[in-house]
Amino acid sequence: xxxxxxxxxxxxxxxxxxxxxxxxxxxxxxxxxxxxxxxxxxxxxxxxxxxxxxxxxxxxxxxxxxxxxxxxxxxxxxxxxxxxxxxxxxxxxxxxxxxxxxxxxxxxxxxxxxxxxxxxxxxxxxxxxxxxxxxxxxxxxxxxxxxxxxxxxxxxxxxxxxxxxxxxxxxxxxxxxxxxxxxxxxxxxxxxxxxxxxxxxxxxxxxxxxxxxxxxxxxxxxxxxxxxxxxxxxxxxxxxxxxxxxxxxxxxxxxxxxxxxxxxx
Amino acid sequence: xxxxxxxxxxxxxxxxxxxxxxxxxxxxxxxxxxxxxxxxxxxxxxxxxxxxxxxxxxxxxxxxxxxxxxxxxxxxxxxxxxxxxxxxxxxxxxxxxxxxxxxxxxxxxxxxxxxxxxxxxxxxxxxxxxxxxxxxxxxxxxxxxxxxxxxxxxxxxxxxxxxxxxxxxxxxxxxxxxxxxxxxxxxxxxxxxxxxxxxxxxxxxxxxxxxxxxxxxxxxxxxxxxxxxxxxxxxxxxxxxxxxxxxxxxxxxxxxxxxxxxxxxxxxxxxxxxxxxxxxxxxxxxxxxxxxxxxxxxxxxxxxxxxxxxxxxxxxxxxxxxxxxxxx
Numbered sequence: 001x002x003x004x005x006x007x008x009x010x011x012x013x014x015x016x017x018x019x020x021x022x023x024x025x026x027x028x029x030x031x032x033x034x035x036x037x038x039x040x041x042x043x044x045x046x047x048x049x050x051x052x053x054x055x056x057x058x059x060x061x062x063x064x065x066x067x068x069x070x071x072x073x074x075x076x077x078x079x080x081x082x083x084x085x086x087x088x089x090x091x092x093x094x095x096x097x098x099x100x101x102x103x104x105x106x107x108x109x110x111x112x113x114x115x116x117x118x119x120x121x122x123x124x125x126x127x128x129x130x131x132x133x134x135x136x137x138x139x140x141x142x143x144x145x146x147x148x149x150x151x152x153x154x155x156x157x158x159x160x161x162x163x164x165x166x167x168x169x170x171x172x173x174x175x176x177x178x179x180x181x182x183x184x185x186x187x188x189x190x191x192x193x194x195x196x197x198x199x200x201x202x203x204x205x206x207x208x209x210x211x212x213x214x215x216x217x218x219x220x221x222x223x224x225x226x227x228x229x230x231x232x233x234x235x236x237x238x239x240x241x242x243x244x245x246x247x248x249x250x251x252x253x254x255x256x257x258x259x260x261x262x263x264x265x
Numbered sequence: 266x267x268x269x270x271x272x273x274x275x276x277x278x279x280x281x282x283x284x285x286x287x288x289x290x291x292x293x294x295x296x297x298x299x300x301x302x303x304x305x306x307x308x309x310x311x312x313x314x315x316x317x318x319x320x321x322x323x324x325x326x327x328x329x330x331x332x333x334x335x336x337x338x339x340x341x342x343x344x345x346x347x348x349x350x351x352x353x354x355x356x357x358x359x360x361x362x363x364x365x366x367x368x369x370x371x372x373x374x375x376x377x378x379x380x381x382x383x384x385x386x387x388x389x390x391x392x393x394x395x396x397x398x399x400x401x402x403x404x405x406x407x408x409x410x411x412x413x414x415x416x417x418x419x420x421x422x423x424x425x426x427x428x429x430x431x432x433x434x435x436x437x438x439x440x441x442x443x444x445x446x447x448x449x450x451x452x453x454x455x456x457x458x459x460x461x462x463x464x465x466x467x468x469x470x471x472x473x474x475x476x477x478x479x480x481x482x483x484x485x486x487x488x489x490x491x492x493x494x495x496x497x498x499x500x501x502x503x504x505x506x507x508x509x510x511x512x513x514x515x516x517x518x519x520x521x522x523x524x525x526x527x528x529x530x531x532x533x534x535x536x537x538x539x540x541x542x543x544x545x546x547x548x549x550x551x552x553x554x555x556x557x558x559x560x561x562x563x564x565x566x567x568x569x570x571x572x573x574x575x576x577x578x579x580x581x582x583x584x585x586x587x588x589x590x591x592x593x
Contacts, residue, residue, distance in 0.1 A: 013521040013541035017406040026407070037522045094381050095372075121521050123402050123409070126384040130340060130372035139341055139453035142369050145515070155456070159516055160365055161282075161467050163460035165337075169453035180515035180522060182508045223417035224381025227397070228410040232548060240559075240570040250571055251582040254553065255589045257569055262551045264473070264530040265497065265586070 001055035001151070003046045004109055005079065006102050006116035006128060009063055009070040010036040013121055019229045026229070035070045038117020041177040041184035045147050046115050047078045053151055055112075056080040060105050062090060062098060068202065075197035076189030082202040083109075089207055092219025099131035100217040104210035106136065111172065113154065118143050118176035123226075129176035139169040143178030267357035269304045270296040273347055273370070274319060275362045276309035277338075283430075283470075284362040286322050288423050290431040291389060292360050293323030298391050304328065304354045305439065306347055310336040313443070320439030322431050327439045328354065334448040337458070338366040341451035344373040350444060351378065356418065358396060363422035371422040380418040383411045387427045396421075404521030404544035426470060426527065466500040468517065473530045476502035476519055476546070477512075480535020480556065480575055484512035489576070490534060493583045496590065502526065502546075504536045520545035535575045538563030555579065 011017065012032040020027050035043070046057045059074045061067050062085040071082035085101050093101075106114055114136075119126045133140035144156040145164070155168040156175060177184065189197070207214060215221060241250050241257070258265045272292040274285035289305065296303040305324040307316045313331040320327065328350045335342060347370065351359060361371045363385040375382035383398040387408075390397045395412065396419045402409045413419045468474060475494045477487055487501065494501045503513035505520050519526055521541040531549035535556060536542060543566055546552070554567035557574050564570045571578055 011403070013404070013544075014539065016540065017403045019407060024409075026403075096376055096379070096381065099376060121404060124385065124400075124404070125382075126368045127372040127375065127382060130369050131376040133340070134344065134373045134376035139451070140369070140373075141453060143365060160458075161470070162465075163458065165455055165459070166457040167453055168456050173453070180508055180518050181505070182511060182518075183515045222381065222414070223379070224383065224411055224413050226409050227412045229402070230399075230408045230410070232401075232405060232408060235547070235552075235566055235568075238552070238564070238566075238568040238570055240564065240572060242572070247573060247577055247581050248585070250573065251578065251585040254569060254571060254582060255585045258530065258551070258553070259589065262530070262568070264551050265589070 001049060001053040001113070002109065002111040003049055003055060003057045004106055004111040004114045005039065005042045005046045005057060005059050005074065006114060006132065007039045007043065007059050007061045007070065007074060008036040008120045009033050009061065009067045010120055010122040013037065019231065024226055024228050033066060033070065035073060036117050036120040036122070037181065038119060038121070038177050040186045041179060042115035042117055043074045043077055043079060044184050044186035045177060047187070049113070049149055053149065058083065058109055058111070060102060061085070062101060071202060072197050073189055075200045076193040077187055078193060081200055084202065084204050085207070085210070086204050087207045089214035089218035092222060093217055094222035094224045095125045095127040096131060096223070097217035097221055099128055099135060101207060101210060101212060102128065103132045103135035104212050105205070106132065108210065113171055114174045116176055118178050129174055133174040136174070138172055138174050140174040140176065141167050141169055142176050144175050145179045145183055147175060267301065267355055269302045269354050269356045270299065270358045270360070271304045271306060271351060271354050271356035272324065273306045273359065273361045275364055275367055276307060276312045276315070279311060280315055281318060282362065282364065284364060284423070284425040285319070287425065287428040287430050288360040288362060289319055289322035289324050291423060291428040293431065295358055295389065295391065295396070299357065299394065301357060302326065304356065306350050308335055308343060308346055316441055317439060320437050321433035321435055323437065324439045326442060328442050328444050330444050330446045332446070332448055337455040338370070339451045339453060339455070340369055340373045341453060342448050343370055344377055345449050346446045348374055348377045349446065358419040358421070361420070361422040363424045367422055371420060375420050378418060380420055381413050382420040382422070384422045385424045386421050387424050389421060401525065404541065405525050405548055406544045468500050468502055468519065468524050468526055471500035471528050473497050473499035474502045474519070474526055474528045475499045475532045475534065476504065476536060477507055477534045478504035478536030479506040481507060481512060486576070487512060489579045489583070493579055493586070496583055496586045504539070504542050533563050533567070534579060536563055537561045538566065
């Protein structure tokens with residue numbers, strides 16, 4: 001089975017995010033970079049498919065050279081090869097531009113299935129999977145909590161507000177992962193895995209290698225732009241309910257404050 | 266030249282989801298500011314019966330596609346049908362719900378219509394006739410403002426429970442246009458639907474959330490939070506630590522990986538306040554923290570802090586809430 005994972009590198013979720021002087025980008029020095037957690041679930045799901053059906057897992061990512069480290073991590077987990085689309089023309093692209101580049105890379109690989117996170121924990125655009133599916137003309141199964149494949153059809157369970165659904169689609173298909181670490185439990189890279197990963201093929205491509213021009217998917221083609229960043233409103237310092245009260249006293253005082261001061265109960 | 270603002274309503278199980286009325290109300294405000302008409306798109310199986318409701322929220326004209334083939338949301342059937350109506354309606358702005366299916370549809374439409382999309386927006390502003398949309402980034406650690414290039418169709422999905430809803434005016438009638446659309450065949454299909462009938466409140470739609478973390482120590486201890494939640498009419502959430510420990514289902518997880526929530530009241534119990542959790546609940550209107558460690562970072566975000574053993578405090582607090590409720 002020919003499996004592709006679309007992987008994004010994001011700042012660690014434990015990172016403090018600071019706004020840069022230009023007011024529309026973040027300070028990236030000192031950030032720890034990780035595989036977007038939902039994409040890490042996709043790597044795990046891809047490796048399980050490979051274990052069952054055989055084949056290859058190809059990681060496709062985009063961004064600057066620092067992304068190589070995340071691709072190597074996925075290779076150390078057990079993926080077979082990596083492709084990094086490193087082209088400055090993508091710096092100012094919108095989600096559709098990125099999706100076009102990814103779809104072009106996917107077409108060259110001609111896979112049976114494409115997996116990625118349903119969102120990324122940085123800019124949270126929530127567009128990559130469905131856009132790539134639309135551009136390829138493939139079905140898309142979103143928010144997967146589990147995935148089964150018999151070699152022809154993929155079946156997933158997904159949440160909807162107030163319940164869940166079971167969906168299926170024939171290959172080729174795009175599946176985006178939902179759930180959490182507890183659901184997918186992505187494996188750690190083993191030491192031998194890390195050693196092997198260093199020798200696995202990792203190709204760097206430019207847009208031209210994908211048959212694309214910056215006019216189609218670069219900043220010039222972007223229809224939407226991030227124009228400014230703001231910090232969320234600061235919370236006023238709160239109060240610790242104490243006043244030498246016993247447990248009952250504190251509970252009563254909290255009820256009173258929630259009713260009289262906050263008006264929320 | 267654009268003639269309209271267009272909203273795509275979300276219909277499920279015989280009615281529109283509430284967020285549909287929120288985007289209709291927001292759409293009305295934008296249409297008035299831009300001097301445009303407000304159109305609605307309502308598609309689904311049986312949707313014609315409720316389509317006039319959109320008129321009560323200020324929609325001038327509703328395009329209805331009522332077809333049994335549209336029983337369940339499927340991007341392969343919904344996206345082409347909605348895209349064709351959007352092309353016909355010539356909107357300057359399209360609003361969709363940022364629900365699970367709404368976000369999927371919005372992304373497919375943006376690719377199909379070759380435009381830019383701002384998902385999960387919490388505010389839409391207008392300056393000099395130009396639209397800007399604000400959305401939380403990095404799980405709410407910062408907020409980003411987005412703008413569209415001139416002439417581009419503005420597509421925005423709106424976070425549920427954020428945009429204020431107009432009071433429905435039943436004297437307002439929308440023109441109903443029944444569209445005879447060809448529904449394309451879909452490759453993917455729905456095999457089963459299982460709705461939770463326990464009356465559990467959806468985290469992202471809850472007014473009050475009681476959330477437990479590592480301090481809960483075991484799955485069975487969550488019963489004290491469920492008891493409190495029942496008395497408050499609240500949903501129960503959890504930190505990543507509690508979900509990773511297997512004490513709670515992943516759907517309860519609040520944080521940067523998990524759900525970003527904005528209830529009126531968030532009660533964090535035995536949660537120390539890891540930065541990725543704070544990002545997911547930091548925009549709640551009021552925050553209460555219960556933790557025995559006075560140095561827990563959660564207290565820096567809390568409006569009201571209780572330094573106590575949660576196993577001692579929560580049952581007493583639940584009793585006090587019960588007493589208070591019985592006097593209302």
